[in-house]
Amino acid sequence: MDEILRFERVWYRYEEGRMALTDFSVTVRAGERIAVLGENGAGKSTFFLLANGVLRPEKGTVLWNGIPIGRDVKSLNALRKGVGLVFQDPDVQILAGTVAEEISFGPVNLGLSVAQVSRRVEAALDTFALQPYRDRAPQSLSGGEKKRVTLADAAAMDPQLLLLDEPASSLDPVHARQLEEYLALLSRRGLALMVATHDVDFAWRWADRVLVFHNGTLAADGGPAQIFEQEELLRRCGLEQPVLIRIARILGLKRAPRTVEELEQEWRV
Incomplete structure (x- = not known):
């Protein structure tokens, strides 16, 4: 599989001085299904924000499709176009007055034509069964429906890599199963998916690769069987x-x- 995202010895420190990632290196390839595990504060969310270009590394290099991401608009836009991010809380992400307007926000900002935006919006509405809600205020929807809107938001950008931060949190079992069905659909379409989660059972049945974070470092990287047979590693990483x-x-x-x-x-x- 082709490499799409690479971190080379990346460091990131928050303003108060707390180190979030230390000498962090990893490569992500097209089409992978990766579960990202670790305790709260281990560095998972920082990793996602760096991967999407929201944050910039203190030291080290982030490469997208082999090209280093600098502070110039062109390279940052390429990264943000290629890497979609779905936040844990849908209300943080949802801004527009209707579902259709919400989904159109990203494609409009890409500078696409009206016809191209319309096609992407309609495709996302169809894919995530949101046509009945197209003129509804997304803020009025249920938690599971809002999650589908945020997935549609990200999918309408046509990314190569989609990052999901605790996507099943606060979902009931029915909507959690539905979420996995949508993830399977996106995977079949060729998207690389990274899901930050505390649910080791989900990671075991879904992922083909597992990253384990611990105190801002990558403690382990491997297939699910390789990772989950290491009981001492699991205990150390909570x-x-x-x-x-x-x-x-x-x-x-x-x-x-x-x-x-x-x-x-x-x-x-």
Whole structure:
């Protein structure tokens, strides 16, 4: 897979002097599904804000499609166009008077023609089942509906990489399952997805790669099986093994299933 985003020895310190990322390096490739794990304050949100160009590194380099991102408008715009960001709280992101206007905001700022903006808005409304809400005030929608609006916002920008910060927080089980279905749809369309989450069970069944943050550093980077078998690492970083791994151990299964459906199949055999 082609590289799209790279951090080379990036450092970031907040104004009060607190170090958020220390000597941080990572590469993200097209089409990956990456779960980003770690305790609160471990550096996950700072990483996302640097990856989207909201923050700029104190030291080190961020590269987008092989090109270093400077402080010039051109390179920053390329990064912000290519990397979409969905915040944990939809109300932070939603600004416009109607759902359709909200989704059109990003494409309009890209300087697209009226026809191009219209096509992107209609496609996003269709993809996220928002046509019935197009003329509604997004602030009046339910939490699950607002989350779909923020996903539509980001998708309408046609990014290569989409960052989602705790997207399932405050969602009920029905809307959380619906969110995973939308993530699967976006993945099939070729987007690279990075999801910051505390839900290790979600990370186990969904991700093909896991990044573990600890005290502003990258403590581990690997496949889910590789990461979740390291019990000492998990304890040090405030994480637990996924339930299905623990169940597989109790049942004596040779391979831990990724989903409940896989567990049922293994157990029947």
